[in-house]
Amino acid sequence: MKNWTLAAATVLLAGLSSCNNNTPDKPADPVATLPAPQQMTYTLLNVYPHDTSSYTQGLQYLNGFLYEGTGNPGFGENISKLRKVEVTTGKSLQQIVLKGKLFGEGITVMNNKVFQITWQDKKAFVYNLADFKLTKEFTYNTDGWGLTNDGKYLIMSDGSDKIYFRDPETFQEITHISVQDNTGLRNNINELEYINGFIYANVYQTDEVLKIDPGNGHVVGKIDFSGLKNDYPELTQPPSDYFNGIAWDSTGNRIFVTGKNWSKLFEVRLN
Numbered sequence: 001m002k003n004w005t006l007a008a009a010t011v012l013l014a015g016l017s018s019c020n021n022n023t024p025d026k027p028a029d030p031v032a033t034l035p036a037p038q039q040m041t042y043t044l045l046n047v048y049p050h051d052t053s054s055y056t057q058g059l060q061y062l063n064g065f066l067y068e069g070t071g072n073p074g075f076g077e078n079i080s081k082l083r084k085v086e087v088t089t090g091k092s093l094q095q096i097v098l099k100g101k102l103f104g105e106g107i108t109v110m111n112n113k114v115f116q117i118t119w120q121d122k123k124a125f126v127y128n129l130a131d132f133k134l135t136k137e138f139t140y141n142t143d144g145w146g147l148t149n150d151g152k153y154l155i156m157s158d159g160s161d162k163i164y165f166r167d168p169e170t171f172q173e174i175t176h177i178s179v180q181d182n183t184g185l186r187n188n189i190n191e192l193e194y195i196n197g198f199i200y201a202n203v204y205q206t207d208e209v210l211k212i213d214p215g216n217g218h219v220v221g222k223i224d225f226s227g228l229k230n231d232y233p234e235l236t237q238p239p240s241d242y243f244n245g246i247a248w249d250s251t252g253n254r255i256f257v258t259g260k261n262w263s264k265l266f267e268v269r270l271n
Contacts, residue, residue: 034182038221040211044228045254046267049090052239054083055260058107058116058147058191059245062129065093066247066256066265069107069116072098073241073260080104082116082132087256090265096132098125106147106191108154110168115154117144124171138171146192146201150214155199157192161185163199163217177217179210186210186219193246195255200246207243209257225257228266235262 050056058069066085080098085091098104103119113135114127120143126136142164146157153165153174164176179186179201188204198220199212207229211221225243229235241260248255258265 034180034218036182037211037219040221040223041271042223042225042255042268043271044231044266044268047232048088048265048267050258050262050265051085051090051092052261052263054081055079055241056245056258056262057105057260059247059256059258060107060109060148060193061087061247061249061256062109067107067109067114068245069104071105071119071260072101072103075101075103077101080118082107082114082127084132087265094132096127105144106156108147108149110149110151110154113168115147115149115168117147117156119144140166140171140173145190145204148192148194148199150194155192155194155214157189157201159188159190159204161187161189161217163189163192163201163212163214177212177214179212179217179219181210181219191244191246193248193255195248196250200248202244202246204244205242209246223270228257228264232264235259235264 055071055073057071060067066087068083068085070081072079078097080102081095083092084094086093102121105117105119107116112129114129117124122139124138127134142158145159148155154168156164161178162176165174179189189201190204191202193200199214201210201212207226209223210219213220239261243259245258255268256265
């Protein structure tokens with residue numbers, strides 16, 4: 001009986017091997033079939049002062065003002081902030097400080113509330129837009145990097161290839177996407193801005209901004225902002241740090257960009 005079983009198994013394996021030899025090749029990885037993202041360009045419209053003490057983590061334009069969330073690179077006490085900023089002067093018109101050593105990250109304004117996340121503290125804060133009064137706190141289980149919204153959901157990055165869609169009432173995850181282009185998954189997805197149905201994301205430690213389809217995570221466009229530092233070489237010197245901060249003015253069809261501790265804020269138009 002054992003010999004018969006062994007013989008039958010040998011025949012079966014041989015048959016499977018024969019079938020496998022005739023099996024068509026495995027379909028190509030769908031990522032490899034993605035078209036290369038469009039290389040997008042911009043026109044520089046204006047240059048304004050930016051507070052060099054602001055370690056910019058989040059930026060949003062609303063009703064003629066910028067709202068800026070800053071981080072805490074030295075992990076000192078009471079350094080991370082939420083600020084309302086005058087565009088043309090860089091002057092802080094209103095601000096609050098995150099208590100203790102909390103490391104502030106991305107911000108977004110939705111339904112007259114300002115949402116601000118933190119890096120590894122896993123805390124999110126909700127403030128009244130008018131007076132920055134704290135109204136609610138949430139916790140989450142990832143890092144917090146960038147934050148924006150599409151009018152329905154909060155959209156958050158955590159430094160990986162993933163972008164999360166969260167309920168603004170509960171901060172619970174609804175779904176997520178993985179950012180990928182024709183080369184594969186894209187990591188270090190950082191500061192976010194939702195512009196005309198697409199997510200624009202800065203890639204941390206680079207001057208590159210990706211234009212992402214929120215339905216599938218595919219990168220459809222790229223913008224290289226390294227020309228700003230070529231024209232203003234002081235931005236390559238301390239205390240200036242990495243490019244970070246994207247704010248969209250839908251009425252003016254313009255974007256404001258800056259960097260961590262940069263002395264300049266740039267107003268640009270995408271071509």
